[in-house]
Amino acid sequence: MNIYQILDKTHPINASSKHKFIECFEEVSFPKNHLIIRSDKVEKDIFFIKKGIARTFSNFDDSEVTIAFGEEGDTIISLKSYILNQKGYENIELLEDCELYKISTASLQNLFATDIDIANWGRKFAEQELIKAEQRFISNQLGTATERYIELLKKHPTLIQRVSLGLIASYLGITQVSLSRIRANIT
Amino acid sequence: MNIYQILDKTHPINASSKHKFIECFEEVSFPKNHLIIRSDKVEKDIFFIKKGIARTFSNFDDSEVTIAFGEEGDTIISLKSYILNQKGYENIELLEDCELYKISTASLQNLFATDIDIANWGRKFAEQELIKAEQRFISNQLGTATERYIELLKKHPTLIQRVSLGLIASYLGITQVSLSRIRANIT
DNA sequence: AGAAAAACTTAACAAATGATAAAAAACGAA
DNA sequence: TTCGTTTTTTATCATTTGTTAAGTTTTTCT
The missing domain is CATH 1.10.10 (Arc Repressor Mutant, subunit A)
Structure with missing residues (x-):
C-alpha cells in the first residue's frame, strides 16, 4: 500500500498540501523481529506500513499485553511520544520483514501548525484511532x-x-x- | 468548571478564535437520570460538563458495559455520531442534575474547516481521548x-x-x- | 416517621480461565 | 534430511469470576 493511498484513507487533502506532506516522508526497511518502538524512549518518528506486519505490546511486571496488530496501511506509533512527547507504554516489534514510510513528529507538528488541511488530516487520524480503540475496548469487555x-x-x-x-x-x-x-x- | 477552562484544558486557542468558538456554545440543564445520548440515534450535538456527572454505557443482547464516567470538564459525546455521522454504540445518562455546555457537530465541522487553531484544538481533543482510551484498555487487560x-x-x-x-x-x-x-x- | 424501592452483602454452587507440566507437532538451520 | 528449537495440544488442579437466591442496609418518596 503506497503513501498516497495511506494518507487518503484517513482524509482527503488538496494536491498542494499533499505534495508538501509527502515530501516529509522517507522510505525505510527493517528485518523481522526488529524492535522499532521502545517504551523506555521518547520516539521521534512515526511509521506507516507499506508492506509487512507489526505488533504493539506493553510490559508490566512480568506480564505482557498485546495491544494491537498492524497490517499494511496501519500506523506504527508510540502514542505518548506522538501526543505528549513523553516516554510511552508501548513496544512495537516487526513480525515480518517490513517496508515502512517514516516521518518525524517534528515535521508533523510543523505541518499541523501551518496547514489547515493537514491539521484536519491529523484530527481525522486521531479520531479514527479513537473509534478503533473504543470498539476494541467494548468487544473485550463483552x-x-x-x-x-x-x-x-x-x-x-x-x-x-x-x-x-x-x-x-x-x-x-x-x-x-x-x-x-x-x-x-x-x- | 466554565467553558474557558474546559477549552483551554485541551489546547490553547488565540483570543479571536476562542471568541468565535465560544459564541457557538449554549448553556443547558438536565435533571438526574436524563438519557442525553442514545445509541439508536445520530446525535447532532456534543456537550461539556459544567457541573454534574454522567455515565457512558453500551448495551448488547441483555448485558451492559459501562465505558466511562464523566465529571466536571469532561465531554458527553457519541463518538460514532461525532466522527462518522453514524448511529453510535453509546448511551449516556446523567447521574446527577447537570449543567452543560452544548455545541452542534455542524458548528464544529464548520469551525474546523475554516480556523486552523480550532482544527488543532479538535485534533488535540481526539488525541487526548485516544490516550485515555488506550490507558484504560491496558489497565483492564492487566x-x-x-x-x-x-x-x-x-x-x-x-x-x-x-x-x-x-x-x-x-x-x-x-x-x-x-x-x-x-x-x-x-x- | 413509615412504607416501598433500591442498593449492598453474604453464601453456595457452577463455569471460565490460570498455572504447571508433559507430550506431540511444526518449523528452521546446519 | 536430521537435530534442536519453538509452537501447539492435552491434561490436571487451583483460582477467579459468574449465577442465583436470600437477607440486610440504605435511600427515596409521601
Missing part, C-alpha cells in the same frame, strides 16, 4: 474469550496465518494454553 | 479485578461516593456481586 476469538477470525481471517497463537492469546487477554483449549472446543 | 478496583480508588476517590456499586462493577467488567465480594476481601 462476552467470553471464545466469542472474542470467533469475532477476530471473522474480522481478520489472515491474521491467524501470519501470527503465532501465543500472540493472538495475549491480544485476546488470555493465556496461550486457554486459547488452545478454546480452539479445541469450537471445531 | 491484573485482576481487585487490582483494577484499587487503582480506580486511587485515581478517582470521589467517584465511589457519587456512583453506585453496580455501575462501578460494570465499569470494571465484573458483576456487582463480585465487586461486593472483592470489597469484603480487601478491608
Whole structure:
C-alpha cells in the first residue's frame, strides 16, 4: 500500500498540501523481529506500513499485553511520544520483514501548525484511532474469550496465518494454553 | 468548571478564535437520570460538563458495559455520531442534575474547516481521548479485578461516593456481586 | 416517621480461565 | 534430511469470576 493511498484513507487533502506532506516522508526497511518502538524512549518518528506486519505490546511486571496488530496501511506509533512527547507504554516489534514510510513528529507538528488541511488530516487520524480503540475496548469487555476469538477470525481471517497463537492469546487477554483449549472446543 | 477552562484544558486557542468558538456554545440543564445520548440515534450535538456527572454505557443482547464516567470538564459525546455521522454504540445518562455546555457537530465541522487553531484544538481533543482510551484498555487487560478496583480508588476517590456499586462493577467488567465480594476481601 | 424501592452483602454452587507440566507437532538451520 | 528449537495440544488442579437466591442496609418518596 503506497503513501498516497495511506494518507487518503484517513482524509482527503488538496494536491498542494499533499505534495508538501509527502515530501516529509522517507522510505525505510527493517528485518523481522526488529524492535522499532521502545517504551523506555521518547520516539521521534512515526511509521506507516507499506508492506509487512507489526505488533504493539506493553510490559508490566512480568506480564505482557498485546495491544494491537498492524497490517499494511496501519500506523506504527508510540502514542505518548506522538501526543505528549513523553516516554510511552508501548513496544512495537516487526513480525515480518517490513517496508515502512517514516516521518518525524517534528515535521508533523510543523505541518499541523501551518496547514489547515493537514491539521484536519491529523484530527481525522486521531479520531479514527479513537473509534478503533473504543470498539476494541467494548468487544473485550463483552462476552467470553471464545466469542472474542470467533469475532477476530471473522474480522481478520489472515491474521491467524501470519501470527503465532501465543500472540493472538495475549491480544485476546488470555493465556496461550486457554486459547488452545478454546480452539479445541469450537471445531 | 466554565467553558474557558474546559477549552483551554485541551489546547490553547488565540483570543479571536476562542471568541468565535465560544459564541457557538449554549448553556443547558438536565435533571438526574436524563438519557442525553442514545445509541439508536445520530446525535447532532456534543456537550461539556459544567457541573454534574454522567455515565457512558453500551448495551448488547441483555448485558451492559459501562465505558466511562464523566465529571466536571469532561465531554458527553457519541463518538460514532461525532466522527462518522453514524448511529453510535453509546448511551449516556446523567447521574446527577447537570449543567452543560452544548455545541452542534455542524458548528464544529464548520469551525474546523475554516480556523486552523480550532482544527488543532479538535485534533488535540481526539488525541487526548485516544490516550485515555488506550490507558484504560491496558489497565483492564492487566491484573485482576481487585487490582483494577484499587487503582480506580486511587485515581478517582470521589467517584465511589457519587456512583453506585453496580455501575462501578460494570465499569470494571465484573458483576456487582463480585465487586461486593472483592470489597469484603480487601478491608 | 413509615412504607416501598433500591442498593449492598453474604453464601453456595457452577463455569471460565490460570498455572504447571508433559507430550506431540511444526518449523528452521546446519 | 536430521537435530534442536519453538509452537501447539492435552491434561490436571487451583483460582477467579459468574449465577442465583436470600437477607440486610440504605435511600427515596409521601
